[in-house]
Amino acid sequence: MLYILLFTGNDRLKMDWEGMFSSWLPEVFRIETAAFPEGPVGLLPEILPSCFIVDSVSAQYAPENPWLSLLPLQYPQVPVFSFEESGSFREQLEKLLDEDGETPDRAEIPDGSGLKCRLYLEGLTSIRQAVPQENPDLPDYSHLSFAACAARISDCSGKEGLYDTCAFLAGRYPLSFLYFNEEKGILLFVLYDHTGSFTRLEVNRQTLMDQVSATNSFLPPFKFGVIHHGLMGLGSSFLEADQVYYVNKLRTPCVCFEEISSPPGQLLKAEKLMEIERSIRTDIQFREGQNALAYTRQWFAEYRRLEYEPDAVKYDMIILYASIKYVLFDMYGLKLKRIKSGLEVHEIIHISTLDELEEWFVTWLLYTLDNFDLTRSNTGFRIQEVLQFISNHVMDDLSLNTIASYFYVNPSYFSTLFKKETGQTYISYITKLKMDKARELLAANCKVYETARLLGYEDIRHFRNTFKKYHGIPPSEVKPPPSGHGHPV
Template sequence: MIKVVLIEDENVVLKGMAMVLKREPDVDLAGTAEDGNQGLELIYREHPDVVLTDIRMPGLSGLEMIEQAQMRFPDTVFIIFSGFCEFKYVQQAIGLGVLAYLEKPVTVSDLRGALKKAANLVDYKKNYIRMKERTQQVNRVMVEQALYDLMNQPSAMEAANMERLLEVGEYLSFSTELAVLCAGKLSWKESGVDEYRKLIHAMTFSIAGNHSLDIYTLTMEEQLYFVYFNQECQIFPFYQEISGQRQALEDQGISFYGGISSIHQGIYGLKDAFSEARSAQNYACFLEAEEIVRSEDVKYRNHIPAEITDSQYSMEFNFRLQNYSQFRKQAGAYLSYLAKAGIMPELLRNECLDLVYLVQKLSLESGGVGEDRLPVISHSEIMDLESAEEMTDWARRMTDRFLLEVEQDRNTEREHPVSVVKKYIDQHYAESITLETLADQVHMNPTYLSVLFKKEEGVAYSHYLAQVRIRQAAGLLEKGEKAKDVCRKVGYFDYRYFNKQFKKYVGMTPDTYKRTKIGLE
């Protein structure tokens, strides 16, 4: 069934053709009009599949009407008829893509033939449109996945993710500018479902309007990201439009804290745009800003002297050496500095979290405390805090809780990790032993174990291992075994290196040592 409208200024012809059309089983005559202006209104109202129209009519001519109608409905099929068989009309009709040109008087067979061709073309266009829409839907899903990867994966993956994005969304490379809006802490007066749809609609369809914008909506950690690609040559007022839509939503009882990135020229600024929008949104939450915060407006006082940041290395070193009182003193001084430094809230939160995560990592690496015994780090707790003093106090409490567990574990009666490692070396010296192998025996971080071993024994684990091997080698040589056989039995696989090590610790080569011992006996 095809939807048809008929436009003809001669009333007799109009009624006759309308009668024929009403009898056609696969035709739905949606309306008629008697001049070009009425015809254009009819087309706009009914959005027909096929338009049958005369050329010469009062007001707009048939060709003028077609030209305007095609601007809104490019897929509509047009059939024209006229009693004036002039070449210039045919030329114009061909230029407008008219399907058929019928001369008056129009016969029923000519009309049916033209309608049959029109029906076939309408079916083809509808199938093509459906296929195109399905392809676009699949393509859109692939673009959204590529955007997720670009947003979430580390910077080292940026080049690969950008290449994948351009493979599935090549048209995005033609964007003249882009921006990202991050919306978080959504709230509404009603149920939330319809309001959520209203928010999406406002930040996509309402903003786009008649502009050529490609817009993608992503969700991540209770935040909405709107990614805008401007395909027009002229600059788009992103901030003004988005702020206007936010205010309109606020009037409807729908609110959120939003941050917008800088306007980037070209797609390769997309990774930075995600980060900027997220930071601006976090800052908007902290300020409880009733406006969209721009990335450019986020002025961080983030200068922390190098000697202060370097103190973290000293703190880490003292923790590994189990100097917990010194660690606690340094951590307290560091937090006191942060509380008085006047840095922006976002940076202060990050510094406090960094310290707490450092203590968590060191506690796990200590080997004795299981993850189930350590306190849980709650981001929501520090996000709810407003002042610098509250944030640093939170970090101080969390640090003390971790230290308490580690100190309690150290005071329990259990074999010291260094003793376990020495026993393992004494029993497995003939095998290939690495620092990682030893760390696995005591469930500790290799670096931590290395520092602890040297502190307790005064030498590195490798030195201790070499001493055990050379001592065992000397005993075997005294029994008269060949030096090359002894080399393998004590864990060395390179005889020249064994020779070098033996001479380093004993003062002579294995063969000389053997001759000396046997000769003396």
């Protein structure tokens, strides 16, 4: 099947061309039209046309469109033709067919189209609070892993700098795609690879992190999502990059989270290995890690007995390491959903022997256990820490009992301390924070009932009344910002 993506400003051209091509193309074809791009042409992996055609008849400026000139960098395997109603154009297009009159493998298009790709990416980057869902119009991509990188471009009119960024990323990372949501001011850059190649994907992700954080970097301040798998995984990775407030062990902001989720179809792990892993976590949770080191040694000994290669151990070790961190931070009191404590995964990936893996893991475990107060016996009430936690979890359950339990303080005492430190009651503070967040969500085209649900309001009438009390208008009257004005980075 020959799939052609046509950039044109002439609505009739598609129909005319379908009639023209049907007389001399020897196979089934599909022509899809698209407006001349105002940003990078965003197409999901494997949904690539057999060729791009630029209609230079109806738009003489089109060949100079910088985003069209970016196409060979973004999709080097897809030819770009300029249509000028000349006989040579037919010759160019016929080159897509091999000597046997059949299209090459890349023209065997899976379900989907350029339009469906754009609609999906627009939806993904328009409603930040959207829950990733399956899309029956697109492949599920269960065989691919994705790492989403998101940046807010505060000045959407600065297209030259945006173009330079996109050209650099497209040229530097072949297994990637870009999408710019001009209305929201969000640049989405996605790295991908086959699920079995997570090491290469993580290395590329880390390389980009280093480039973004360099003092002389011209790249925008990207935030980085976790590596996930499949189309729903891409949605999850973007939401993590765009929404989740990451902190390190000092509880200061960072831009990424290094854990990697388990791939689909992973081989069943040996029962003894799973038993040892449960023992490690249980020991840390209930015995303050007294025997965790001994269990860890047993874990590595079992891998040696089973004659696993180091590369096969790395993935399991990353998952075990992540699960231990969750246990530790759940016990640590704040129970933050995402905590980054360094570049541990990056270090693990670059270890070459099983002995070195074991030494690294033991060193990390000993250091971690020595630097966390599992009992929280000396925890104090620090208002800045409390306010930061509330801000990071505004869409979570923030009842007085819940927040007091996070900080190991009696609810009544917590309420008294909060009013003393802030001059307002805890309930009034939370309500105002939620109403401010509600206005932000509504301005991002989130529906009223969705906003109420996200902020924990089961009674939508109560939500509407509270919103109107704080903002002077009902939630249904909140309008999105004018087109072209994105949120600040």
